[in-house]
Amino acid sequence: MNKVLTTIKNLWKKFVDNFIKMPLRVMAHPVIGYTEFKEDKKGKLSVAIGMVIIYALITIIRYNADGIIINANDPTKFNSLKLLVYTIMPLIILSVANWSITTLMNGKGTMKQILTMGGYSYFPLIFVSIINLVLSNVLTVSEAQIITLLTVIGVVLMVYMIFMGLVVIHEYGVGKAITTIVLTIIATAVILFIALLIFDLSSQIYGFIYSLYKEIVSRYF
Amino acid sequence: MKKKIYFLSAILVALLLIPNLVVNAASYNYDFFKNPVYSSEGLAYKDTVYFSDTILNSTYDVNTNPLIIRKQKNTYIDLSNIFVDDATSKIYILDGAATDGGKTPIKVKTSAGEEVANISKNSAVYILNNEFKMEFSFDVLRISDDVKDTLLSYYGLPLVDENGNPTDGSIFTKAQIESTKTIEQPDRRCPFFLADIEGSGVYENVAVCYGAEGIFVSGKYIYLADTFNSRIFRINTMYNDIQDNYVVDEVFLTPNDITFYQIAIKEDQSTKSVFLPSKIAVDGDGRVYTIASSTYQGIVEYKPNGEFNRFIGKNLVSKRSWWTFLLTEEQYNKLALNLPSQFTNLVIDDRNLLYATARPDQAATTATEMIKLINTSGKDVLKRNGYVTPDGDINYSTYVKPAVTGSSIFVAIDINKSRIYSAVDQTRGRIFTYDDEGNLLYISGEQGSLSNTLKNPVALSYFTKGEEEYVLVLDKGSKSMLVYETTEFGKIVNAATDLYLNNKIAEAQTKWEQVVKMNSNYELGYVGIGKSILRDANKTSDKDEQLAKYKQAMEMFELGHNKQYYSDAFKQYRNIILKDNFSIIMTGFVVVLVAGVTLAILNKKHRNDVARAAREAVENRE
Numbered sequence: 001m002n003k004v005l006t007t008i009k010n011l012w013k014k015f016v017d018n019f020i021k022m023p024l025r026v027m028a029h030p031v032i033g034y035t036e037f038k039e040d041k042k043g044k045l046s047v048a049i050g051m052v053i054i055y056a057l058i059t060i061i062r063y064n065a066d067g068i069i070i071n072a073n074d075p076t077k078f079n080s081l082k083l084l085v086y087t088i089m090p091l092i093i094l095s096v097a098n099w100s101i102t103t104l105m106n107g108k109g110t111m112k113q114i115l116t117m118g119g120y121s122y123f124p125l126i127f128v129s130i131i132n133l134v135l136s137n138v139l140t141v142s143e144a145q146i147i148t149l150l151t152v153i154g155v156v157l158m159v160y161m162i163f164m165g166l167v168v169i170h171e172y173g174v175g176k177a178i179t180t181i182v183l184t185i186i187a188t189a190v191i192l193f194i195a196l197l198i199f200d201l202s203s204q205i206y207g208f209i210y211s212l213y214k215e216i217v218s219r220y221f
Numbered sequence: 222m223k224k225k226i227y228f229l230s231a232i233l234v235a236l237l238l239i240p241n242l243v244v245n246a247a248s249y250n251y252d253f254f255k256n257p258v259y260s261s262e263g264l265a266y267k268d269t270v271y272f273s274d275t276i277l278n279s280t281y282d283v284n285t286n287p288l289i290i291r292k293q294k295n296t297y298i299d300l301s302n303i304f305v306d307d308a309t310s311k312i313y314i315l316d317g318a319a320t321d322g323g324k325t326p327i328k329v330k331t332s333a334g335e336e337v338a339n340i341s342k343n344s345a346v347y348i349l350n351n352e353f354k355m356e357f358s359f360d361v362l363r364i365s366d367d368v369k370d371t372l373l374s375y376y377g378l379p380l381v382d383e384n385g386n387p388t389d390g391s392i393f394t395k396a397q398i399e400s401t402k403t404i405e406q407p408d409r410r411c412p413f414f415l416a417d418i419e420g421s422g423v424y425e426n427v428a429v430c431y432g433a434e435g436i437f438v439s440g441k442y443i444y445l446a447d448t449f450n451s452r453i454f455r456i457n458t459m460y461n462d463i464q465d466n467y468v469v470d471e472v473f474l475t476p477n478d479i480t481f482y483q484i485a486i487k488e489d490q491s492t493k494s495v496f497l498p499s500k501i502a503v504d505g506d507g508r509v510y511t512i513a514s515s516t517y518q519g520i521v522e523y524k525p526n527g528e529f530n531r532f533i534g535k536n537l538v539s540k541r542s543w544w545t546f547l548l549t550e551e552q553y554n555k556l557a558l559n560l561p562s563q564f565t566n567l568v569i570d571d572r573n574l575l576y577a578t579a580r581p582d583q584a585a586t587t588a589t590e591m592i593k594l595i596n597t598s599g600k601d602v603l604k605r606n607g608y609v610t611p612d613g614d615i616n617y618s619t620y621v622k623p624a625v626t627g628s629s630i631f632v633a634i635d636i637n638k639s640r641i642y643s644a645v646d647q648t649r650g651r652i653f654t655y656d657d658e659g660n661l662l663y664i665s666g667e668q669g670s671l672s673n674t675l676k677n678p679v680a681l682s683y684f685t686k687g688e689e690e691y692v693l694v695l696d697k698g699s700k701s702m703l704v705y706e707t708t709e710f711g712k713i714v715n716a717a718t719d720l721y722l723n724n725k726i727a728e729a730q731t732k733w734e735q736v737v738k739m740n741s742n743y744e745l746g747y748v749g750i751g752k753s754i755l756r757d758a759n760k761t762s763d764k765d766e767q768l769a770k771y772k773q774a775m776e777m778f779e780l781g782h783n784k785q786y787y788s789d790a791f792k793q794y795r796n797i798i799l800k801d802n803f804s805i806i807m808t809g810f811v812v813v814l815v816a817g818v819t820l821a822i823l824n825k826k827h828r829n830d831v832a833r834a835a836r837e838a839v840e841n842r843e
Binding site (some may be wrong): 026068069074076138140141142160 | 254256779780782784785787788789790791795
């Protein structure tokens with residue numbers, strides 16, 4: 001019994017340390033935080049993935065559970081897989097784009113570090129989302145500005161965390177960091193373009209093979 | 222054997238009945254998420270009135286009426302407008318006859334003496350009673366001497382002949398009378414002529430209309446827009462106080478404005494647009510409003526004395542795409558002109574506000590503001606508070622070819638006494654009915670070539686007979702008038718809207734409850750019920766009852782997706798809860814605060830103690 005309690009206590013301590021204390025420290029003291037994150041291996045990929053999954057879950061819950069004052073989602077069009085992809089895909093694509101740019105520009109960060117940093121930067125959004133979920137059910141329309149304000153604060157903190165993360169992890173100056181960010185956006189556009197091209201082409205190839213199959217089936221069977 | 226036959230015939234009857242049950246297309250409405258949802262029908266097809274039948278089978282004897290010269294049996298009907306005079310409950314149908322092939326002989330006096338001229342393309346007005354039977358019709362208009370003089374001076378014709386006698390219609394030639402060219406063209410038809418319409422040898426000055434598109438009845442006056450002849454006639458039906466003495470006693474000619482071609486100056490017609498008054502509306506003071514085709518300045522307003530006053534309610538031009546700054550001036554000039562959309566119809570309500578329908582803006586990505594409520598300063602003041610804006614169909618394809626593509630195009634509109642307005646859509650032959658707030662109440666009608674479908678609707682009007690309210694839609698394509706009756710569902714919705722408009726919210730609640738029972742998809746109904754419950758709750762003093770009612774109202778507003786009213790109810794609900802539990806909440810808050818502070822202090826003290834102990838330990842070791 002005591003053993004179980006100790007295990008739970010340890011797990012809880014681990015959770016608080018990894019999921020709350022560390023991100024908070026990174027947010028409050030980005031330079032020291034990210035240095036520890038990188039040098040002392042305090043940033044964990046598992047935690048980052050956990051963060052993203054938590055955020056995706058909250059997004060899925062919020063789709064239906066948000067209060068009527070901000071909720072304009074059609075419950076008949078609820079698709080949890082789509083929401084999951086929409087939260088995870090930007091992180092992966094942006095990380096790949098950033099990695100491919102920074103490796104060419106003497107960035108010191110590895111792919112793993114970039115992904116981890118991206119995952120940690122979801123922390124303020126998670127926090128704000130939970131608060132908004134509660135607030136949207138207890139506020140009126142005229143007070144809904146608070147929710148907008150909190151969302152903006154969350155996004156600004158996220159951007160701040162990403163920016164400082166890029167600076168520290170790649171050991172860049174501010175100017176170079178901004179340049180890489182602009183290039184990252186261009187690289188993302190290129191990736192999306194290629195992805196669309198592949199989707200379109202593959203659907204065309206599928207269409208071709210399907211019509212070929214139909215032709216054969218109609219002729220010989 | 223006999224049994225078998227009975228059985229088979231029963232099956233046959235059942236099979237014959239099935240299509241009748243199935244044929245009614247399911248009506249729909251749009252919900253908060255702009256999805257089409259099934260809804261009950263508000264207007265149901267009742268009857269079709271074919272004009273050839275009406276004219277032939279009516280008890281009204283055409284031959285006794287001197288004001289109609291058309292050969293009735295070969296009538297080529299080219300319906301263009303409808304007007305219902307609520308005071309007398311008579312229906313005025315306008316037959317433009319712009320494509321009339323038939324010719325009607327009439328005895329006229331020309332400059333060459335007495336002759337027989339063949340008139341063609343003369344518009345006619347049919348007046349029906351509330352049984353849809355023809356009571357009277359006319360296509361020849363007697364004109365008063367004042368109007369004759371106005372026309373003579375406007376067209377630069379001599380007012381007196383060489384003997385010093387006032388001129389009359391005999392100055393025109395037979396060719397001018399028979400001409401089918403518009404009146405503003407150089408070798409024009411004559412503005413009026415001298416004819417013996419009674420066959421009694423008495424010649425009178427008369428005028429005929431060509432391609433008339435607008436009709437309006439106000440008291441004893443009938444206003445008629447003589448479209449291709451660029452003028453509007455005011456017909457006094459009681460001229461000299463004689464009953465049914467139809468004489469034109471005022472004429473509204475081309476506005477004296479730079480926009481229009483002025484015959485007096487003999488301008489180059491290719492650079493100016495000829496004034497073509499289409500639909501007309503007249504306010505209580507006798508001001509005439511008209512839509513002139515191929516002009517973009519807005520609705521033309523005349524003073525009651527026939528003078529042009531101003532343009533009101535101009536449609537705005539949408540912005541060009543941002544990338545046009547890349548074009549050179551030459552390329553830019555080659556782009557299609559960015560013109561404001563044109564009005565298609567207008568109607569005036571009892572507050573002298575104009576309800577106008579406009580074509581969708583070609584350059585805009587989404588069709589919006591196709592129905593406008595124009596106030597006296599020319600501003601659009603239509604309320605658009607519904608789940609969807611009053612622009613007809615919201616979900617439509619723009620490219621799937623077998624289906625009808627594109628947005629709705631409203632061609633006619635009318636308003637009833639509860640400020641509910643219906644507009645008919647030419648694209649899909651549907652009638653959209655909205656209330657004063659802009660909520661879509663119901664959609665009815667469909668397109669097709671059957672007797673109960675609309676082919677090419679051109680005009681719409683409400684028609685009240687006793688307690689029943691009908692919607693009459695004039696179909697140019699099938700040369701008929703379709704009569705739609707308000708269904709049980711439509712009646713209840715209308716009644717609820719009317720009660721709410723008159724601030725009888727509690728009575729409206731029972732109606733809305735009936736509506737929701739008939740159609741649980743009807744979100745507007747839930748809002749109506751919620752409003753009434755919310756009002757009740759504000760009145761009650763018992764706290765528990767109040768709480769329950771606010772909760773109920775919140776549920777209703779949530780079902781109706783109305784966040785504003787939901788917030789109003791929720792605010793009250795929240796206040797009651799907070800007030801009741803104020804002591805608990807405040808105590809809890811203070812306890813948490815005190816505990817937090819104490820813990821923080823203790824924690825700091827503990828840490829300080831540990832640090833001091835460590836320091837002392839280090840010092841001791843040294």
